[in-house]
Amino acid sequence: MIVALSGGIGGAKLALGLAQLLPPEELLVVANTGDDFEHLGLAISPDIDTLTYTLAGLDNPELGWGRRDESWACMETLAALGGPDWFRLGDRDLALHLLRTARLRAGETLSAVTDDIRRRLGIGARILPMSDDPVRTRIGTDTGWLDFQDWFVGRRAGPAVRAIDFAGAGKARPLPAVLAALAARPRAVVICPSNPFISIEPILALPGMREAIQASGAPVIAVSPIIAGQAVKGPTAKIFAELGTPPTAAAVAARYGGLLHGFVMEEGDEAAGIAPRVFRAATLMRSLEDKVSLARAVLAAAEALR
């Protein structure tokens, strides 16, 4: 079993690569839920959905989020009625949100709903939230704390980040199925090339999660989301800089501290000072071939570290 910790788009790309190589029962993708929020009465889980749509082949390559072949009649009408349209939900994407919200209200857990939806979309690998308890990432800025989506989507990640908080993480329980997978001697724990600050650290902030990863005995391998000082997508490099560290692969490795045994990073990038064993790979994932190739490199690193 490979246990992969993931945020949205970058993590989903590697997860798709891993899903091409592994039998479905040997891949568990653990999704960050710190980005989750309630909007228009809907329970929104961006990273779960990006993973689900990507593994189902339904992701929207133009947007980088949401569903393929999407239409926007509802959002257009909502805007015409004076409703909030800053967080865009396509007509097809809305169906998933309505269904999830109704089932959560009826008492089902986020993990049960997530698991059912991925099955219905024909995904073999498991996708599970890091916890069924709410965790909400908040961004500290010069003008105060902002809810994550307000900062990320509402303000296009503009205000400089001074601090990050995971509200609720202190009393959220890691999902039992994730702990069980970690306890069952996985082949590796893979930290996907996601934003360390806002995609991976909420997962690691859950009480007992770091300990469970360390106790698993599995090699822990992170893939750098930084290539040549740039993030492929999203505000990773910006957050590093605003928190006072130049955005480098080495800075990513340093964020995970003693947790890592292996670190997969781009060929030409500077590896000086990286404590875990370094594996070189082509980490930019454009094509499916790129994703499979990086996944193969990650599995090879896991093999080398056993």
Next chain:
Amino acid sequence: MIVALSGGIGGAKLALGLAQLLPPEELLVVANTGDDFEHLGLAISPDIDTLTYTLAGLDNPELGWGRRDESWACMETLAALGGPDWFRLGDRDLALHLLRTARLRAGETLSAVTDDIRRRLGIGARILPMSDDPVRTRIGTDTGWLDFQDWFVGRRAGPAVRAIDFAGAGKARPLPAVLAALAARPRAVVICPSNPFISIEPILALPGMREAIQASGAPVIAVSPIIAGQAVKGPTAKIFAELGTPPTAAAVAARYGGLLHGFVMEEGDEAAGIAPRVFRAATLMRSLEDKVSLARAVLAAAEALR
């Protein structure tokens, strides 16, 4: 001021006719909310919406409900995900439902949200719910009680009606703005050609509503929804028959008892035994001209009864 009590499609047609003849500030349409329900976490008010879409010129003439130029991407996707699709909500219609639901959850009243939406859609006449308190029509059948939409849409109004109950009506307060309009000496109270059992009687069942209508001093005029023993649309004739009364215009007038001063009915129909004064008109409303013509007949009846 004309105060019109209305259900969905038939009532909305007459309301549209009245809106063509009256200055906007002289028409108040009071919508039945007994058909309202929660579905997929959304607050659904079918009669308010039919009135709103009809008066805004956005009604869907093919379906007889919902919005014009509608698309169904969300519902199709919901069905594919195994979600409930028996109550169909179009992509554009969903926007109104999301907005209303979010605003109700944020503490606004149904009347405030309804009033704001009709303004945004450019409707001059007022459309208000009969009450801001929930009333839920339930249908007694041979196999037990059913929620109204479960009976009406879910079972296509199939199970024979043995009894009808308006849950919550006993403690729901008539909308203060409606009581105020009735207290301000309206020119007439018009009971639209809606289903008496399920569209008009929930309004009349509110404590104090009948009394307020009677105390208004205005002529009360009903328009028959039955023409030649048939309902133009919906289960009106079926319910009459199942409750043991042949569906006739006279039976409609009898349902409203002593409340009526005038009764507008189709030319050739039998008027024997009808207590209020009978006015003959063409009551089938196909074209806008038909609607305006019937509205003119109703206003003439009001004039005659003053």
